[in-house]
Amino acid sequence: MNNPLFLISNVYFHGQTPQRQRKMVCRYTTGGGNPRLMYAPAKQEQEWDQPLILRFHDFLTLSEIELARAKVVDPVTGKKVSTKVHDSPVVARVNQRTADVTGLDMETAEELQVANYGIGGQYEPHYDSAFIINLPYLCQMSDVEVGGATVFPSIGAALRPKMQSAVVWYNLLKSGEEDARTLHAGCPVFLGSKWVANKWIRSRGQEFRRKCSLSRTD
Numbered sequence: 001m002n003n004p005l006f007l008i009s010n011v012y013f014h015g016q017t018p019q020r021q022r023k024m025v026c027r028y029t030t031g032g033g034n035p036r037l038m039y040a041p042a043k044q045e046q047e048w049d050q051p052l053i054l055r056f057h058d059f060l061t062l063s064e065i066e067l068a069r070a071k072v073v074d075p076v077t078g079k080k081v082s083t084k085v086h087d088s089p090v091v092a093r094v095n096q097r098t099a100d101v102t103g104l105d106m107e108t109a110e111e112l113q114v115a116n117y118g119i120g121g122q123y124e125p126h127y128d129s130a131f132i133i134n135l136p137y138l139c140q141m142s143d144v145e146v147g148g149a150t151v152f153p154s155i156g157a158a159l160r161p162k163m164q165s166a167v168v169w170y171n172l173l174k175s176g177e178e179d180a181r182t183l184h185a186g187c188p189v190f191l192g193s194k195w196v197a198n199k200w201i202r203s204r205g206q207e208f209r210r211k212c213s214l215s216r217t218d
């Protein structure tokens with residue numbers, strides 16, 4: 001399972017079958033009437049149904065991406081580093097947009113974290129819920145020519161990097177238990193460079209926004 005070639009051959013090329021793809025829906029959403037989204041609704045695409053995985057298109061503007069990427073280049077060595085970015089108007093805007101499209105509270109969330117993967121760069125299969133965090137947020141900040149998909153080996157989903165889009169899923173069920181279907185990994189980049197910004201949102205603080213239940217599937 002940890003062998004990247006397994007992920008590539010079994011998941012990357014077979015992520016979404018045409019039958020399954022047909023059932024997925026795209027919509028404009030105002031997040032249930034959020035005033036900030038009334039005139040510019042979010043472009044939401046359903047990538048997977050169970051568990052629900054959503055992609056928001058055009059989530060980041062090109063200038064936001066440029067600024068966030070510039071922040072992770074070490075000014076001394078010129079080398080790219082994975083880093084937390086905070087206290088800037090860009091980050092504040094991205095945080096607000098995250099709150100708007102997810103309907104969740106950002107008070108207890110982790111800071112936005114920007115990462116860059118070069119050729120061969122990958123992330124082994126893992127769960128993010130070890131950190132009691134219930135919603136990883138991947139803002140894709142580049143297109144990758146070949147490779148670099150975020151894959152979910154247990155369910156067979158493969159999400160290809162798409163510039164400016166953000167992908168969202170819950171790691172925890174409404175019961176608070178880990179959702180075993182959300183095991184995920186970043187496939188190796190073969191050609192190009194992959195930039196992502198992650199935001200992990202904690203379940204603490206969402207008590208009135210995502211109510212708990214005993215369901216084993218939600």
Ligand SMILES: O=C(O)CCC(=O)C(=O)O
Nearest residue numbers: 123149150185186196198
């Ligand atoms: O980059 C990816 O595709 C996955 C990254 C990830 O899962 C993480 O940083 O927790």
Ligand SMILES: [Fe+2]
Nearest residue numbers: 127128136184
């Ligand atoms: Fe992760």
